[in-house]
Every structure is written in structure tokens, then in C-alpha cells.
Amino acid sequence: MTGLVYKDLMVMKKTLLIYVIIGAFYGYLDISNGRTGMMFAMLLITSTMIPISAIAYDERCKWDKIVNTAPVSRKEVITAKYLLALVLTAISAVMVFIVYLFKPGMTISENLATVAVMSLMAMVYQAFLLPTIIKFGSEKGRMIMMIILFAPIVLIGVLAKQEIINLSVLSDFLESNSHLLPYITVAVVAVIYLISIMVSVKIYESKDL
Amino acid sequence: MNNAIEIKNLCKNYPAFNLKNVNITLPKGYIMGFIGANGAGKSTTISSLLGLVNTDGGVCLIDGKEMRYMNKAEKAQVGVVLDECNFPEVLNWKQVDKFMKKIYSTWDSESFSDRCKNWGLPEKTIVSKYSKGMKMKLAIAAAMCHGAKLLVLDEATSGLDPVVRSEILDILMEFVQNEEHSVFISSHIISDLEKICDYITFIKNGEIIFTAEKDSLTEKYGILRCSNSDFEAVDKNAVIAYNRNSFAVDALVDRSKISGDYIIDKASVEDIMLYYMKEGKI
Numbered sequence: 001m002t003g004l005v006y007k008d009l010m011v012m013k014k015t016l017l018i019y020v021i022i023g024a025f026y027g028y029l030d031i032s033n034g035r036t037g038m039m040f041a042m043l044l045i046t047s048t049m050i051p052i053s054a055i056a057y058d059e060r061c062k063w064d065k066i067v068n069t070a071p072v073s074r075k076e077v078i079t080a081k082y083l084l085a086l087v088l089t090a091i092s093a094v095m096v097f098i099v100y101l102f103k104p105g106m107t108i109s110e111n112l113a114t115v116a117v118m119s120l121m122a123m124v125y126q127a128f129l130l131p132t133i134i135k136f137g138s139e140k141g142r143m144i145m146m147i148i149l150f151a152p153i154v155l156i157g158v159l160a161k162q163e164i165i166n167l168s169v170l171s172d173f174l175e176s177n178s179h180l181l182p183y184i185t186v187a188v189v190a191v192i193y194l195i196s197i198m199v200s201v202k203i204y205e206s207k208d209l
Numbered sequence: 210m211n212n213a214i215e216i217k218n219l220c221k222n223y224p225a226f227n228l229k230n231v232n233i234t235l236p237k238g239y240i241m242g243f244i245g246a247n248g249a250g251k252s253t254t255i256s257s258l259l260g261l262v263n264t265d266g267g268v269c270l271i272d273g274k275e276m277r278y279m280n281k282a283e284k285a286q287v288g289v290v291l292d293e294c295n296f297p298e299v300l301n302w303k304q305v306d307k308f309m310k311k312i313y314s315t316w317d318s319e320s321f322s323d324r325c326k327n328w329g330l331p332e333k334t335i336v337s338k339y340s341k342g343m344k345m346k347l348a349i350a351a352a353m354c355h356g357a358k359l360l361v362l363d364e365a366t367s368g369l370d371p372v373v374r375s376e377i378l379d380i381l382m383e384f385v386q387n388e389e390h391s392v393f394i395s396s397h398i399i400s401d402l403e404k405i406c407d408y409i410t411f412i413k414n415g416e417i418i419f420t421a422e423k424d425s426l427t428e429k430y431g432i433l434r435c436s437n438s439d440f441e442a443v444d445k446n447a448v449i450a451y452n453r454n455s456f457a458v459d460a461l462v463d464r465s466k467i468s469g470d471y472i473i474d475k476a477s478v479e480d481i482m483l484y485y486m487k488e489g490k491i
Contacts, residue, residue: 003311010304011297057297061336066295069259069361070312071281208262 004072004080005087008054015053016088019046019057020095034103039096040118047089047122048129051081056138064209078134078200082193085126093119116182120189127189127196135203211273213359214238214258219267221253228253228415231267235408237358238388240381241401242397242423244482245412251395252292254412255363258393259289271359285315288357290380292364294344298337302330313355321354326375342373349377353384360384362394363468366401375400378405399479409478411485418485423478430481432474433462443467450484461485 009016021047026038058064067077093115100111133141177184212234219231228250235241245251256262258269260276269275271287279287296305302325310316325332328346338343345365352360360381366374381392382405396402402409403423410420419426433443440451441459447467451460461484462472476484 006311007297007308010308011299014299057299060291061298062291062295063297065256065261065291066289067312068261069276069284069287069289071284071314072312104220206263209256 001072001076001080001082004067004077005084008051008080008084009087011057012050012054014161015050016091019050019092023092023095024099027095027102030099031103039099040121042091043092043096043118044122044125046092047085047119048125050088051126051130052133052138052142054084055081055133059138068209070122074205075201078204079197081130081134082126082197085130086123089119089126092122117141120185122191123189127192131196131200131203134200203205210237211270213239213272214241214393215268215270215273216254216258217268217270219254219257219269220265221262222256222265223253226250226253228257231252231412231415231417233410233417233420235353235391235393237391238385239403240385240392240394241408241410242399242406242478243393243410243412244397244399244402244478245395246486249412250415251412252363253415255361255393257287259287259361277489278458285313285355286358288352288355288360290345290348290352290360290362292367292404294336294339294348296336296347296351299335301333301335302350303332304372305336305347305351309351309355315356317354317356321350324354342369345369345373345377349380353380358389358391359392360390360392360394362392362396364397366394366396366398374401381405387471399477399482403478411482413485417446426478426481427476429463429465430476431462431464431467432459432476432484433467433473434459435471439471442469443471450487452487 019042023039023042026042029035030038064065064077068074096118097111097115100106100114102107103111106114129141129145135141136144214233214235216231219228221228226248229369231250231254233241233243233254245255253262257264258271258276260269271279272283275281276284276287300345302321306316306318306321309321310318325347328343328350329344330339330350331406335395338346339347349365350363352362362381366377369377378401381394383393384390394402394406394477406423408421409423411418411424421429430449433440433448434456434457435443437455440453440460443460443462444466449461449463451458461476461481462473467473
């Protein structure tokens with residue numbers, strides 16, 4: 001399986017380099033403006049767009065056909081894509097961390113917390129994105145992803161506004177258990193990620209290549 | 210001893226096309242050519258054999274086992290070349306070597322490098338800059354460098370010039386010198402297959418028309434040439450298909466069913482396939 005991740009990193013080497021350069025530029029902007037938004041965007045884009053591009057490259061040369069005749073299972077092919085996403089999240093996280101070291105007034109613990117939150121959010125995004133791309137292909141998947149991404153946010157917003165659901169119950173719970181919040185968040189993200197891997201494997205296993 | 214390939218009653222249904230009860234057996238140590246027109250079901254059969262598509266019935270065994278249930282060592286004994294080079298186009302063969310040896314524990318880097326060099330593949334040129342022939346050579350080199358005992362090639366020679374095709378055929382001939390090694394190759398360039406194959410399987414509209422030893426095919430069938438009036442006297446059970454013009458008839462016939470004094474020419478595998486595809490079938 002490491003061979004598969006290694007192959008994707010080799011294929012995406014140039015793209016990754018470009019993202020790092022853009023990241024450095026964004027980092028400069030964030031530091032000079034005293035904001036965090038640009039770096040977050042950079043992390044999100046690097047850790048999700050590169051796996052999608054890797055899948056798009058695979059589609060173009062019909063790599064899936066040949067890799068599935070090699071000594072790897074379909075489960076491994078998919079797990080490798082998630083591993084790639086995690087490796088890229090880690091690379092981007094390190095980069096954001098380094099940039100924030102130069103940010104005036106930001107302590108190391110604040111820096112770590114910010115990077116951790118960004119990484120977890122990126123993982124949630126990947127967890128929804130990857131099964132969609134694997135099911136519908138990289139072209140259609142990107143479009144469908146936009147809908148999937150915004151639909152729940154809009155839906156919750158509308159329902160909360162109509163007072164059909166009461167978000168204050170959730171926020172009250174979180175406030176009263178704020179010391180547990182980091183653990184709950186990590187656990188929830190981990191569960192979402194694992195479910196996502198399982199769903200993707202299922203989709204891929206039933207696919208005609 | 211298991212057969213290299215054993216496909217039994219394979220069925221696969223698509224909205225516009227069906228594979229119907231495909232049966233193919235390839236003993237070890239031989240080359241089988243899989244022929245048929247475009248869209249006849251060659252690639253679907255091969256995809257089913259390799260476990261790339263879900264089937265709707267039947268089994269496809271390679272050395273007695275379905276590909277999807279094989280362990281890693283068993284899977285490494287199957288080398289596959291599809292109709293295009295399936296390696297990422299932005300890499301060169303050195304880089305292909307680097308990740309393939311992490312995927313195959315049996316990968317032989319030295320033999321892969323030797324082949325690539327001998328076959329004139331430039332070290333630093335990326336795959337997208339390769340010619341079609343170079344791409345296929347890369348794919349074949351990769352398929353042969355992890356201890357494969359069976360090579361499955363799907364249209365691997367189509368689109369190549371005769372010199373490269375002939376080189377590839379030589380490589381395959383050399384591969385089966387080891388009697389544990391077998392080759393299953395599909396193509397619509399029948400003259401190529403005629404040169405190297407021991408067995409020929411012909412598929413038409415998703416159905417196997419025949420699967421037999423090449424020599425027995427050319428012995429069994431012949432091309433009968435006679436006048437229209439003489440043709441009337443020929444036993445129609447012996448005739449597979451015919452061409453008629455205002456002066457004469459030429460027909461693909463089963464030699465064993467023909468009695469009488471007729472001129473029967475030798476039929477090549479290509480002739481046999483073309484006649485089988487003719488409209489004028491009886």
C-alpha cells in the first residue's frame with residue numbers, strides 16, 4: 001500500500017510544489033494582515049485537491065484496471081487514497097505551523113490548537129469528498145460535492161431559523177462540557193473518517209473497472 | 210494439473226450487450242489467441258477473467274483460482290497488458306520501477322531496467338512523450354518483471370507498426386519456452402495470432418463460435434471454389450458461409466462433410482473468421 005501512496009506523491013510532486021509556493025505566499029499575507037483565513041484555505045485546498053487530482057490522473061491512464069491486477073486488494077487501493085489525503089494534511093499542517101511561528105502574538109499552544117482544528121476540518125471535508133469522487137468520478141464528483149457540502153449547512157440553518165430544531169441544546173451541551181470538547185471533536189471526526197473509508201471501499205468493490 | 214485459464218459458463222449483462230455462456234480452456238505452456246470483431250466481447254471476457262468487473266454468472270479460473278480470491282503471491286504470477294499503457298503519464302520508467310517494486314514483492318528491477326534499455330526506452334523521457342509502440346513495450350516489460358506465469362494481453366499489438374508487432378510476438382514466443390508459462394492474447398490482427406498461437410478462440414456477439422487448436426482448425430476447414438451449378442450439389446450441412454457472384458461461389462466448408470471431387474483450398478484463421486462473420490451464412 002505504501003507503494004500506491006508513493007506513486008501518487010511522485011505523480012503529484014510538481015503540483016504539491018506549486019501549492020507549497022502558493023502556501024508560502026498566503027502565509028506572508030496572513031502574517032502581514034494578522035488573519036488566519038488564507039492559511040486555512042491553503043491547507044484545505046492542498047489536502048483535498050491533490051487527492052482528487054491524483055484520482056483524476058488515475059482515471060486518465062486507467063490506472064485502476066492495472067493496479068487491480070497487481071497484488072493489492074481494492075480495499076488497499078482506497079485506503080491508500082485516504083492515506084495520501086492524511087499525508088498531505090500532515091504536510092500542510094506542518095507548513096501552517098511553521099508560518100504561524102512567525103505570527104506576532106501567537107503562542108505555540110494557540111498555534112497547535114489552530115492547526116489541529118484546521119486539520120480536523122480538512123479531514124471532515126475529505127470524508128465527504130472522497131466517497132463522492134470515487135462513486136461519480138473526478139469530474140462529476142466535484143460538482144456533486146459542492147451540493148453535498150452546502151446542502152447540510154443550508155438545511156441546518158433553515159431548520160434552526162424555523163425553530164424546527166433547537167441548536168441551543170447542542171451549544172448548551174458543548175458549553176457545559178467544554179473541557180471534553182477537544183476529545184469529542186477528535187472522536188467524532190475519527191468516526192466520520194472511518195465510516196467514509198468503509199463507504200468508499202464498498203463503492204469501489206462493487207464497481208466495474 | 211490446473212489449466213492456465215478455465216472460463217466456465219461466463220455471463221455478463223450490459224444494457225446493449227451480453228456475454229453468453231462463454232467457455233474457454235487454455236492448458237499451461239501454450240498461447241491462445243482470442244479473436245473477434247470490435248465490440249464482440251473480447252475485453253469484457255478479459256476484464257471478467259481478471260476480476261475487474263462483476264459477472265452475472267459462471268466462473269473464471271486462473272491456475273484453478275478466481276483472481277479476486279488470490280493471495281498476493283498468486284496475483285503476482287499474472288502479468289497483464291491492456292490496450293494502452295496504464296502507467297501515469299507524467300512519470301518515466303525509472304520512476305515506474307521505483308513504485309512498482311513497492312507494489313510487487315517479486316519485482317525484478319534489474320530485469321525491468323534491462324528490458325527497458327534493450328527496447329530503447331529513454332530513461333528520462335516521461336510516458337506521455339512515448340510513441341504508442343514504446344508505451345506498449347513499457348507495459349509488456351512491467352508485466353514480465355514480477356515472475357508472471359500467465360500473460361494476459363488485451364489488444365496489446367493493435368495500433369503498432371509491423372516491426373514492433375513482430376518484436377512483441379517474438380517476446381511472447383520466447384516467454385512460452387518455459388512450459389509453465391502461458392499467454393492469452395486478444396487481437397483483431399489475426400495474421401499476428403496465426404503466427405504464434407497454439408489455440409484460437411473466436412467470439413462473436415458475446416458468444417464463443419469456436420475454441421480449438423489452430424492446426425485442427427486449418428485442417429477442419431477449407432475454402433471450396435466452384436461454379437454456381439456445382440454448388441447446388443454440395444451438401445449444405447458442410448457449408449458454413451459462402452460468397453456468391455454471377456460466375457462462381459466460394460464457401461467455407463467443413464472438409465470432412467464434403468464428398469466428391471472439388472477444389473478445396475487451405476483456409477487461414479483469418480478466412481475462417483471472415484466467413485463466420487459473413488451475412489451469407491446458411
